[in-house]
Amino acid sequence: MNKEAMRRADFKTGIILIVLSVLVLVETSTFPMTDSYGGVQNVWYVSPALFPLIIGGVLLVLSVVLLANAIREGGHRGGAGTLSPRRLLSxxxxxxxxxxxxxxxxxxxxxxxxxxxxxxxxxxxxxxxxxxxxxxxxxxxxxxxxxxxxxxxxxxxxxxxxxxxxxxxxxxxxxxxxxxxxxxxxxxxxxxxxxxxxxxxxxxxxxxxxxxxxxxxxxxxxxxxxxxxxxxxxxxxxxxxxxxxxxxxxxx
Amino acid sequence: MYVIDQFTSFGLSLYATLISPVNILVLVGATLLGIIFGALPGLTATLGVALLTTLTYGVPTETALIALLSMYVGAVYGGSYASILINIPGTAASAATALDGYPLALKGEAGKALGLTTTASFLGTMFGMVVLVLLSPLIIDLALQFTSFEFFLLAFFGILISGTLSSRDLVYKGWIAGFIGLFMSTVGRDRLQFFPRFTFDISELDAGLEVVPVLLGAFGIPQIIKVLVNRQPLARPKEFARILPEWGTIARNAKHIVRSASIGVGIGSVPGIGEDIAGWVSYGVARNTSKHPETFGTGEVAGVVSSETANNACIGGALIPLITLGIPGSPPAAMLLGALMLHNVTPGPMIEFEHPGFILELTAILLLASLAMWGLGITLAKQVVKVLKLPAQVFMPVIAVLCVIGSYSLGLNVFNLYLMIAVGIVAYFLTEMEYPISPLVIGVILGPMADENLRRALMVSEGSFAPLFQRPVCLLLLVVIVLTVMSQIPACKRAKERLTDRVLGRKPRNASMDVD
Amino acid sequence: MKKTLVLSTAILMASVTTGLAADKYPARDITNVVVWAAGGGTDLCNRVVSAEMAKILGVNINVTNKTGGVSGSIGMDAVYNEKPDGYTIAGISESVVTAAVQGGWDKRMEVWSPFIIGGSPDVVSVTASAPYKDLKELIEAAKAEPNKIKASASAAGSIHHLNLLALMNGSGAKFNYIPYNGSAPAQNAAMSGEVTVVVTSVAEQQQLLKGKKLRPLGMLTPDSFTVDGVGTIPSSFPDYPKLKEYLPISQAIGFAVRSDTPEDVKKTLGDAFEKALKSDAVKKWTTENYYTVSGKHGKAAQAEFARLESLFGWTLFELGAAKFSPEKFGIPKP
Structure with a gap:
């Protein structure tokens, strides 16, 4: 892949990853935070949400960086052409x-x-x-x-x-x-x-x-x-x- | 005195094993089967030991032990074949070998690489074995220092190492891949509270994603697609007369071998993690401490030697907690534990009272198995390289079938096939965009360990981080982690250079020249 | 050419299927699908007993492992979907009884007719350097400082966790339960001093008890238990009579066939099962590994699994760790 195509791909991946990490964070917010579950005492640091929150958060930051870099280098331009009818037919x-x-x-x-x-x-x-x-x-x-x-x-x-x-x-x-x-x-x-x-x-x-x-x-x-x-x-x-x-x- | 005693009885055990022709036959046969298992992508050391456990139920304990240990040694070594020749690691243990092994094969040096890994694996196994006999009481004391905080730091260190295996395109693409892997590892029941995370009521997801299908999907499928789409031929080997042990190269890499073997034994002896991580950590450390880290990934001999020595040294390490505490140090060792119990041998602190001479017998078998492995390896490697003459277009579809049967066999779970293909397709797109795939796999392996142990450690300390700075092993790991991070930051590198320059009395280089 | 081939294949297949069905049970190899991983307690017990039963029945019994899902649901589901002809049996343990309340599958244990090999009794032990010499000292210390003493017992909702809960309920002491992913890491934590108390089975602890790495304080069964080189571990019941209300909760490792399997097949299996348990190989294995043999099958075994199902289901539900109420499946309260 050349640099231009790479940035276009980064632009799309960045968006997908941002959506994904937001979904992770949303789903994680439904996990028990401080209430007990399974007979195990719970405080914030015992919560099953702790690790996914960290992962989702970092992934979100990284994908924003990826997206920003792609936009800075012009990756958002010309990205829509991939699904043109002509390319689909041949x-x-x-x-x-x-x-x-x-x-x-x-x-x-x-x-x-x-x-x-x-x-x-x-x-x-x-x-x-x-x-x-x-x-x-x-x-x-x-x-x-x-x-x-x-x-x-x-x-x-x-x-x-x-x-x-x-x-x-x-x-x-x-x-x-x-x-x-x-x-x-x-x-x-x-x-x-x-x-x-x-x-x-x-x-x-x-x-x-x-x-x-x-x-x-x-x-x-x-x-x-x-x-x-x-x-x-x-x-x-x-x-x-x-x-x-x-x-x-x-x-x- | 202790040492001499150990050696005498060791000789006796060795002799006892060697006089039976059946044992020798089993030894060579099982090692060969192990190498084949390791070499075929999809068939792992864990699967091999698990399947042999069933088959050896009816045979005498000694013979069963020979078969199982030979299988273990052979499979961990055999993984390097597929890594080097076709860039699909045969086992998780040899995934790091592919990073430099495959570039070597592309240069036509497949034969040389295989010769090196054979000797490196042999030396690694021997090193692990010597530590097992002489130092196991010491190692066990150290292993018992590992509480949840230490386990967490170790997992964290492994994840950090994977972050340094950066992309050619953008540095943080490695981190993105790693965090995707970590996310995948959180799917399933959380191990502390049993709370289902990201399972969406799909019962197959309840137990979490298994490592083997993820590994095969992530490494195997993209390679298969790439070769077929782009009409890539397999790496063409140079014509060579025979595979030499290459003692000269080995001697030049002595430093790497000793360091990697120590890392391997160390990681093996920590309960719960094994060969898969040992190879990575050893490779990462070799790269980080190298004077020319940029050559890693382009066919650096030191990289191949480091990962292969470490994963085989891990065997001896993994046996230490298995035998002395009954706690397996790696996934195949867990299978081995089951096999031993089937034969009425319960490993633990009392093993030497209940089964006198057991540890030495085990060691003797390990020695013989590694000799058999070395002999077979040197003879086989040349024949194996011929595989590369097969047409890739026929070979790769067969590899796909192997990946399918390998993902399925451990656990007989069809869901793992669905998982493998899905991971494989995502991994293909990621590799096309130059994301390194290894951090993803390491994330999946180490994620649960980091997650579970961090939270448990805080639970035990009631929310305090103080033990991190009070426990000796924790402090040691922290220092290693800080050094690793510093070696990655350009400013720190320059500061270090300046410091060494000043200490050596050299004239500081022009600062503006360091800006890149 | 093609037609002849198809025809001959079809005839061959038809003759094979009918030929096999006509014979009396067992006419071909039996597959034992263990729902837990190779090398674990359930797997080992099943391998040892299957090997003996194979000798008695005169066919091979292939032990395979089909893992995953909720409480072994994938393996159970696979066996349940086979014909109820006794040729595919499920290697199970007491832990599978939570599959329904945990959302793994929609069936109760009554669909199985289990053959219970037995299990190893649970023991309360402490770190070797801990100050507690007997169970009373430990319980008193725990009562003096509730939730201060840390205890490990395998994963949340496991049989050992239930035993620990029963100990707390029966004695009135409160421990700080720290979960581990399995018995081995839980025991390791007790050895390294990360936790003080560990509740797992004698089979799992035997080497550590003999090696003085852990100190046994009391059995969670009505009877005391003797381990070579350690001596007799007293029962906890005399000191804390209230334990009787909650205990014993013992392991029930074994295998099962679908309950609608023909009676004569069940009888053949049952006879072979009884003979196998009496064989020297099984006896030797169970004593050396500190298993208590049960040998229940038929109605008695079904009753045992029904009891475990209601016990596990309701306990998990009360802990808030069950996905569905046991009532949804009509599981009665214990």
Missing amino acids: PSEHTVRFGTILLYLLAYVYLFVPYVDFALATFLFLFPFALSFYVDRPDILKKMALIILGLSVIMAVLLLSGVWPRAVESFEYAFEIPLAVLAIAVPVYARRLIGDDPLLARRFLITLIVAIASPLFLFLAFRYGLRVQMPHEGLVADAAEAIRYFFRTPGA
Whole structure:
């Protein structure tokens, strides 16, 4: 970031931080100041508000200094242009790439991991994510991101409407089976997009191997090596259990 | 006499451990696992020891101890790999290593940096071990001098150190990051009165924000985003034949090693804080006492050596209160305490009566573990550097998965994942605006300690600040704090220079030249 | 190709689920989700007992830790949301009973059927250099100067805090309560002389008592207690008979299944639980660590948790530290 852009950013951050620290101070003012709580005698220095008040106060001063400095160096000028319609319609490459990464991370953590079998969820995240950036072709980046975006929207709707939990109640794999199909379809589709460029074909293969091997390895190592339960255990985890019990009869 | 006795029985313990091939296998295996755990971002020493505790329940006590201590030593050391190679600290303990380790790697010196940290970690562990055997009664007397006032000053000192890790842009951006971290640390039940602060009725926030997800989010996510957005390749290592211990460089840094090892043992022996803070404090002190502090952050060898020596020396330090009082000196040591109790060993003042030779056995294991760590480190480092040849675009998404599983595994709490990503995105914007991220993490770690102990100290003294100036350890800490603050103020620096000039009889420099 | 794959997977899954359900309990590994962190008292007790029960039941019992929330609410909620089939059990302690009044979740303890392993009794101790030789001297000194003598007892609202409150109520003495974040720092403060009195369990203090770093004055249980190398610690009840009205408040570490779990599963678990408590490994561990074994399960254990729930809930409410009134959940007064 150049100095000018930095001051513009400082100007905005300064305002956000001032709002934040004022909110901290307002919320802190509702804490018990001198009345007893939890059977502990209270005087001003015992109050749970003491530390947040100091922090909020200092943060407020620091952010005012930040803002003042930004204004002195001209940071308040030209700051409003960032959200012009023209820039929204044709965002810079930097913005597109950043947005894509954000999409993958958010979809993975907020939607896939909590509700889908860990290995399956990780593949659905890892493969299109790594491929988009490794193959590094704008069309593939865009198409993969659209698939994940669509999937996220559908998942979010199903989860929020309560359809997902009810369906899973009656059949555990109601959504995991379609997702498993998707997990097969995405690489097939991506391979078609790539065509016959040998370098990209090689990159596709490497990504595919890593995207299959690392979730499987992590799942096996954590689940069976270190006995850590996965956030959600579904299709793959149950299959692994089935294989394990096939070789070992419990209760004997 | 005492020393000779200690050494003889020490030799016997060492021998007893070494004659069993199973023990040696466990030793090497657990150390290796520890290094892997430390090296993978997301998997920490605490998690490693916790998971091994479960796995070693059924095995004999000695074997379990070997496994756990080797894991501990290996993981604290292994953290430096990820810090140096990809600028994502593998553990909180090695976060300070990244500040100079990664710039070294960017210069192609990854191999050299790893060689140095290996030897520094080894020397640190050994130093901690020697103190554990010879000085633990003394250290314990000192640790018992720590009441709430001392704990507060120590936390305050740590926070102060983080403030000196300033931004390249504006000095106070470091302070802003630090105060954001301190604010984050106040979320959750206040530890004195159990009053819920900033929880907004979200029950997941009740217990406060955990350090591991915050750490992974703050360091891991911004790095992943940066590398992918800007098409940054991983740091390219120079071709080199093998990783040398670099005894010459080590000898030149002897001063840093001794000082850092002492800081590490000292911080480790204070109950409640451990490796994570030891690395930072040691790094900060090295920087503040350096004649050329401006080279820190650009690949300064002394910085890497200081933080890595201190975090490993911390192990020996953390074991002192654990064994002699039953109070763990660091988070992994707390796990170790649980593991020992599972094996019917209750550490405390009576341990030598109930389990004669226990401390020496522990020391022997520590020695062997650090030897195994050194040997493995020197052999592995070269192979590990090859990781950098992997395509960053595939490697970074896998790191993201590791951060996710690491945040989740300790506590099996999905909320920690949400927290990690949220912190990560904020941290990305902050780093883009050149805010240093370390003060934020230190704020989260030390905030509760400062908060709780200041208020409790005042509660005990009934509102009086007098004990600050009456208690010897308090006074000592106050002096250190004042000196640190003074070294940061340009006017004081100049005054000091003038004073030394005058004492040495040199002609005072022209005052106008000092104005910058 | 795709269709066959999907079909075969579905068939495999269906056969697995039905196959497992048909077998008698336990047909697969059991997961014990401890709601407190690894290495703590609840975790250790559960690991020791689970290991023995695993031998008896012939399956593995994996002990995991799912921490966080209000009074272990995240772990409890996770177990509660699993099927009540006895394959997921919750490792709990008496402290979880405050989850409802503290706003952690909306259920009472009656949703659980606990298996209580036991706990370690609480003891009143003082700094080794303190002038008080027995409990009477301490109480008299505290009565002479109310709120002057400082006492630590783990965090506010913890079981040790409740024991300290009971001691104050039963004896009429007033101490200046200084809270610490856990028993270890509370004991450390008593050793360093920051506070004079500490109330925690014998298990937590044993090494410090034996090492003469702390001096025990009296047990907060009706019976006296013998610690090797320290001698017999007398009960505080004979000197202060009013203590009976408030005490004992003992730890109840154990595990629980949902109360709507089938009776035969509960019986299988109960039998294994009883056998495990009689095993040498558990006996050795509990005596060496100064735990008193309870062994209650079924109705008796549910009654015990109901008592603790009302005791903790109302005490916290009266202290002004509870978020909701226990009445909101229909918790009766003790």
